[in-house]
Amino acid sequence: MAIALDSILATIKDKQWALADIDWDAPGAEQVTDEQRPALKEFMSDLVWIENVGARGFAALATKAPDEDLKQIYTYFHAEEQRHANAELALMRRWGMIEEGEMPVPNKNIRLVIEWLDRYSDSLSLASLGTVIPSLETALDGALVKFLLDEVDDPVCHEVFRHINSDESRHLAVGFQVLDMLGASSMRQLIVETVGTFIKPSVMLGLLVYSPLLTRMVTNISAMGLSEEKLYNAIKRYENVGERSENTRRLPAYHLIKYHARIAINQTQPFQFVSESMGRAIDLFPIRVLGKTPTWSQELTYEPVSR
Amino acid sequence: MSEVLIIGAGFAGLGTAIRLLEQGIDDFTILERGDDVGGTWRDNSYPGAACDIPSLLYSYSFEQNPDWSKAYSGGPEILRYIQRMVDKHDLRRFIKFGVNVTGLTFDESNGIWTADTASGEIFTGRCAVMAAGPLANASWPDIRGLDSYTGHKIHSARWDHDYDMKGKHVAVIGTGASAVQIIPELVKTAARVKVFQRTPGWVLPRLDFQHPAWAQRIFGSNPAVQSLARQAWYWTHEAAAVGMVWDTPVTSLIQSIAKANLRRQISDPWTRRQLTPDFRAGCKRMLMTSDYYAALEKDNCKLITWPIATLSPNGIRTADGIEHDVDCIVFATGFDVCKAGTPFPIAGRDSRKLADEWSGGAYAYKSVNVAGYPNLFFTFGPNSGPGHNSALVYMEAQIDYIVQAIGIVRDKDLLTLDVRQDRQDQFNDDIQQRLGKTTWNSGCQSWYLTADGKNTTMFPGFATQFVRQLRAVELDDYSFTSGAAVAASVSTSA
Numbered sequence: 001m002a003i004a005l006d007s008i009l010a011t012i013k014d015k016q017w018a019l020a021d022i023d024w025d026a027p028g029a030e031q032v033t034d035e036q037r038p039a040l041k042e043f044m045s046d047l048v049w050i051e052n053v054g055a056r057g058f059a060a061l062a063t064k065a066p067d068e069d070l071k072q073i074y075t076y077f078h079a080e081e082q083r084h085a086n087a088e089l090a091l092m093r094r095w096g097m098i099e100e101g102e103m104p105v106p107n108k109n110i111r112l113v114i115e116w117l118d119r120y121s122d123s124l125s126l127a128s129l130g131t132v133i134p135s136l137e138t139a140l141d142g143a144l145v146k147f148l149l150d151e152v153d154d155p156v157c158h159e160v161f162r163h164i165n166s167d168e169s170r171h172l173a174v175g176f177q178v179l180d181m182l183g184a185s186s187m188r189q190l191i192v193e194t195v196g197t198f199i200k201p202s203v204m205l206g207l208l209v210y211s212p213l214l215t216r217m218v219t220n221i222s223a224m225g226l227s228e229e230k231l232y233n234a235i236k237r238y239e240n241v242g243e244r245s246e247n248t249r250r251l252p253a254y255h256l257i258k259y260h261a262r263i264a265i266n267q268t269q270p271f272q273f274v275s276e277s278m279g280r281a282i283d284l285f286p287i288r289v290l291g292k293t294p295t296w297s298q299e300l301t302y303e304p305v306s307r
Numbered sequence: 308m309s310e311v312l313i314i315g316a317g318f319a320g321l322g323t324a325i326r327l328l329e330q331g332i333d334d335f336t337i338l339e340r341g342d343d344v345g346g347t348w349r350d351n352s353y354p355g356a357a358c359d360i361p362s363l364l365y366s367y368s369f370e371q372n373p374d375w376s377k378a379y380s381g382g383p384e385i386l387r388y389i390q391r392m393v394d395k396h397d398l399r400r401f402i403k404f405g406v407n408v409t410g411l412t413f414d415e416s417n418g419i420w421t422a423d424t425a426s427g428e429i430f431t432g433r434c435a436v437m438a439a440g441p442l443a444n445a446s447w448p449d450i451r452g453l454d455s456y457t458g459h460k461i462h463s464a465r466w467d468h469d470y471d472m473k474g475k476h477v478a479v480i481g482t483g484a485s486a487v488q489i490i491p492e493l494v495k496t497a498a499r500v501k502v503f504q505r506t507p508g509w510v511l512p513r514l515d516f517q518h519p520a521w522a523q524r525i526f527g528s529n530p531a532v533q534s535l536a537r538q539a540w541y542w543t544h545e546a547a548a549v550g551m552v553w554d555t556p557v558t559s560l561i562q563s564i565a566k567a568n569l570r571r572q573i574s575d576p577w578t579r580r581q582l583t584p585d586f587r588a589g590c591k592r593m594l595m596t597s598d599y600y601a602a603l604e605k606d607n608c609k610l611i612t613w614p615i616a617t618l619s620p621n622g623i624r625t626a627d628g629i630e631h632d633v634d635c636i637v638f639a640t641g642f643d644v645c646k647a648g649t650p651f652p653i654a655g656r657d658s659r660k661l662a663d664e665w666s667g668g669a670y671a672y673k674s675v676n677v678a679g680y681p682n683l684f685f686t687f688g689p690n691s692g693p694g695h696n697s698a699l700v701y702m703e704a705q706i707d708y709i710v711q712a713i714g715i716v717r718d719k720d721l722l723t724l725d726v727r728q729d730r731q732d733q734f735n736d737d738i739q740q741r742l743g744k745t746t747w748n749s750g751c752q753s754w755y756l757t758a759d760g761k762n763t764t765m766f767p768g769f770a771t772q773f774v775r776q777l778r779a780v781e782l783d784d785y786s787f788t789s790g791a792a793v794a795a796s797v798s799t800s801a
Contacts, residue, residue, distance in 0.1 A: 016626055017628070018616065018629065019628045019629065083626065083627045083628030086628050086629065295575050295576075295577045296577045304629065305621075305630045306630070306632065
């Protein structure tokens with residue numbers, strides 16, 4: 001069912017929360033065991049950076065929004081993803097995974113995604129970004145975060161993710177609404193836009209960077225014990241919600257993203273082989289040649305108060 | 308009773324007074340709610356306050372000042388100019404200070420406007436001139452938690468000169484015309500300045516320079532030379548209309564210059580992105596400053612573009628979840644501009660209320676008169692705002708028109724002079740049609756537009772066109788009743 005963007009914008013403004021609302025020194029940090037800590041640190045670090053690149057994606061979307069309400073919504077979502085990254089960083093700090101002033105280092109895959117977003121995201125269309133982001137959001141919300149909450153008993157972690165999940169539910173609602181809106185265009189326009197998008201060198205490069213990241217995350221999270229079924233359910237949710245809308249079903253890009261996610265989760269060959277090979281190639285990539293990270297990726301903080 | 312009631316002793320009210328005196332009309336009263344003259348320039352005394360139009364042009368042609376110290380004078384110098392004008396014409400004898408008008412009512416039977424005031428005192432006049440100014444009432448933003456903040460709050464239009472910024476952590480909310488002047492001053496004294504931006508504006512460098520002593524001497528001895536210099540500025544600004552009033556290739560050129568200015572001064576690409584507007588140049592007021600970007604680059608200054616979620620007791624919480632703890636918040640958030648209402652109730656013929664008629668957006672005939680409100684004149688009325696030239700050029704044209712009309716009322720002994728509804732409607736249909744083709748109506752949200760997107764503020768054309776349409780009062784555009792005729796009919800029936 002269509003939602004009124006002005007009313008969701010009002011809800012977004014009503015539901016703002018801050019790191020200062022959370023008692024970061026409350027008991028429970030000790031529930032994270034030494035055994036969990038190394039893998040959890042890597043997982044949390046990836047999560048923080050995925051939130052941060054998601055934030056950058058919303059910043060790009062805000063410039064493409066066809067109306068003022070949607071523009072404002074995306075501006076808030078940009079900030080909210082940053083807030084999630086900040087809160088997750090604060091959890092890492094609480095669990096002793098980072099020292100004072102320390103920032104986790106993004107892995108090479110994420111570093112490339114940061115670079116790619118910095119260079120190309122503002123030139124992407126609403127259709128391409130608007131189709132990919134709900135897919136990532138469902139995966140994040142449905143698999144990674146649920147998995148984390150199953151594994152970690154710290155009540156502060158649960159409190160933080162109650163807030164985050166509440167935000168994400170609105171991100172998803174708007175994401176699918178936009179998919180529906182995009183699918184209302186004529187089929188000719190949809191095909192022209194899809195072909196136009198996917199023949200762009202920047203988009204092809206993006207797929208080469210994004211695909212190994214997804215594969216690596218699926219591999220890592222499976223190794224940590226997340227069942228294939230849960231992963232599958234997360235991806236299935238994108239399909240289930242997407243299929244409800246006749247307009248969304250008309251979107252070629254939606255079907256491509258859905259298919260891509262499915263073969264990534266199912267580790268289908270030869271996709272898996274290609275993607276893993278790309279991953280190995282990225283491991284060999286001399287990341288130093290990229291120079292400094294863009295300043296938008298340097299603004300994360302675990303401090304609730306800035307003076 | 309006075310011949311004329313003037314509401315406001317700012318630029319417009321004082322200019323009207325001078326022109327009335329020049330026409331031999333000295334039976335007028337100026338009602339001023341403050342305790343001194345100067346209006347906007349009395350109220351906006353924030354550090355760095357200056358005009359973004361050259362002083363030679365931001366002054367009356369009939370009151371030229373050869374002593375402007377530089378191209379773009381600061382607020383104190385402009386205020387001194389206003390005060391000198393008042394002293395020269397001995398205008399204080401006409402001004403009632405501390406009189407806050409709360410309503411204007413027209414009595415059709417005897418053609419008199421009555422001004423009610425907050426103190427209960429009543430003033431009457433045959434004509435009334437609204438010179439209250441569009442930027443007279445400071446606007447506090449609609450931000451959650453505004454009252455919860457326990458630190459010091461300052462509005463740019465009501466600066467607190469007793470508050471010492473030295474060593475303080477200061478937030479500035481807003482990045483409009485006032486903010487870009489305040490921020491460079493604050494970074495000089497405050498320990499840290501955080502600038503909270505919602506929408507960036509297009510910034511062009513302000514090429515300010517000192518007026519050399521020899522130029523001041525020549526202006527003093529040869530006013531014609533100063534007039535020539537004024538004309539040079541005037542036509543330079545008129546030329547800019549091609550890109551700032553209408554969306555043309557010149558608009559793109561202005562944007563390119565603004566982008567080059569940004570690139571030259573801001574080193575970080577992400578910050579540049581945050582400072583790049585997503586609307587056409589001219590759609591909102593252009594920002595003319597050469598030191599704003601430089602201030603943002605200072606180590607003690609930070610630009611924050613996250614939406615403000617709420618104010619909290621200690622500062623500002625942004626939507627990225629962080630609370631910014633500050634000692635003082637400067638609200639550079641502009642003014643309550645009456646685009647769909649009036650600053651106080653105005654009742655015309657048959658007790659009609661102007662605020663009701665303007666509820667869908669203000670309108671007038673040539674920005675000066677409104678049908679149904681005889682003998683009432685507006686300075687800076689609907690659709691008289693310039694986007695590219697000096698407001699005083701527009702104001703001077705309105706004043707001369709008003710003084711002409713008041714002269715007609717007096718000389719012909721008119722009871723009422725009321726613009727014809729059909730002429731007004733025709734005028735506004737034309738204005739709104741022309742506004743549709745301007746940059747202001749090209750899709751951005753600005754204070755020029757009502758909530759419904761109607762432009763009731765700006766004039767869609769060159770200053771020259773605005774001035775020309777106000778050159779002469781055409782009696783054919785008005786209906787009027789003669790005071791003598793009424794007197795005769797009263798005596799006949801008696």
